[in-house]
Amino acid sequence: MSIVSRFLQNFTLEHALYMVLVPSWFLTGYFLIPFLHSGNAGYNLSLDFEKKIAYVPVMAIPYVSCYIFVFLPGLIFNNQIQFRRGAISLLTAMTIAFLFFIFYPVRLIAPAPVGDIDQILSSIPWLHDNGWNAFPSLHVTMATLSACSLLKSSRLISVLSIATWLLICASTVLLKKHYVLDVAAGVLLGAAIHFLLVEPVLKKEGIKWRL
Helix, strand or coil, X not given: CCHXXXXXXHCCXXXXXXXXXXXXXXXXXXXXXXXXXXCCCCECCCCHHHHHCCCCHHHHHHHHHHHHHCCHHHHHCCCHHHHHHHHHHHHHHHHHHHHHHHHCXXXXXXXXXXXXXXXXXXXXXXXXXXXXXXXXXXXXXXHHHHHHHHCCCCHHHHHHHHHHHHHHHHHHHHCCCCCHHHHHHHHHHHHHHHHHHHHHHHXXXXXXXXX
């Protein structure tokens, strides 16, 4: 039985509820919080060496792939308890990040697109936050949550998930969407939430690390 077939077999109303709630909460915070800081300068967390980091348009590909990557664990770990805990972990990560976005508003205005790929990226309306929503990187937080779960799937998926996670983390800096400190904070937040909320369930069910 394929992963998708197994997911559909286990699909319940609760699955549907979380599939609506998670992206809805994300888009609500992502869109509304920048309006709270209209006219403000925001904090700058740039480190000296970051000025030398090149802008790499092609990294728009792994950057956008994050929005698929974060939902992959839900296909694999899809019984009701696992799915519920995964969804709650994402909602928790978003809520914590939103509180930082509101009370510690870090801002990084990305440069104008210079390549075809990042021009496509910049044309997606819901990715526009005018440089806000920076610390911690919610992009990296969610990717870290996903990677931690996928490391408990299979050896092949574990290797691919690490590669994807690294590319996503790098893309946030190479597209000038986040400072390095944003990324570090995102990794720590994602890992902490995984070990507090998700790992206890997977461990109780005997699901081991596969890498």
